[in-house]
Amino acid sequence: MIDHIDIIQGIHPGKLIERELRKKNITQRKLADQTGISYQTINAIIAEKRNLTTEQSLRIADVLGYDESFLALLQTYYDIKMLKEKDLHSLYKGTPRIRKSLFWDVDFDTSNWGKYKTSVVKRVLERGNKEEIEEIMRFYNLSIDELQKYETKNTRRSKLSENIGE
Numbered sequence: 450m451i452d453h454i455d456i457i458q459g460i461h462p463g464k465l466i467e468r469e470l471r472k473k474n475i476t477q478r479k480l481a482d483q484t485g486i487s488y489q490t491i492n493a494i495i496a497e498k499r500n501l502t503t504e505q506s507l508r509i510a511d512v513l514g515y516d517e518s519f520l521a522l523l524q525t526y527y528d529i530k531m532l533k534e535k536d537l538h539s540l541y542k543g544t545p546r547i548r549k550s551l552f553w554d555v556d557f558d559t560s561n562w563g564k565y566k567t568s569v570v571k572r573v574l575e576r577g578n579k580e581e582i583e584e585i586m587r588f589y590n591l592s593i594d595e596l597q598k599y600e601t602k603n604t605r606r607s608k609l610s611e612n613i614g615e
Contacts, residue, residue: 463501541562547577551576552569552572567599570591573585
């Protein structure tokens with residue numbers, strides 16, 4: 450089971466528990482009865498509103514047939530992922546001064562600009578104007594050489610030199 454951790458690390462254990470309950474046709478109430486964990490707690494874990502404690506992970510793993518450390522490890526990986534995302538979010542304060550219409554598909558004002566840095570830079574290179582490309586360079590503190598690493602096949606080869614003026 451530990452080998453599978455690499456594939457699913459970063460997923461909240463509640464998602465996996467929910468999937469397993471569906472597969473085994475077990476209700477949340479039945480799991481609560483079998484583990485001695487309250488129904489409300491089971492429901493909150495599955496809804497990702499509550500983290501799994503070590504004691505809870507041992508009880509649930511026993512009922513679902515997992516290795517005893519599996520769910521606890523999954524919770525730890527999830528906690529690490531959330532901490533990294535929080536760190537990335539705080540790394541880039543504010544929002545870049547670019548057109549919101551470039552990011553019509555996300556909530557522009559609450560987006561995690563650190564987490565999605567690669568996607569943001571690529572989209573601005575593909576659709577942005579000279580000022581927006583320069584703003585992204587400033588916002589992420591990128592040199593032209595670093596910026597060129599983000600070019601894709603959708604980015605015209607000459608776009609950087611046209612807009613930045615090499």
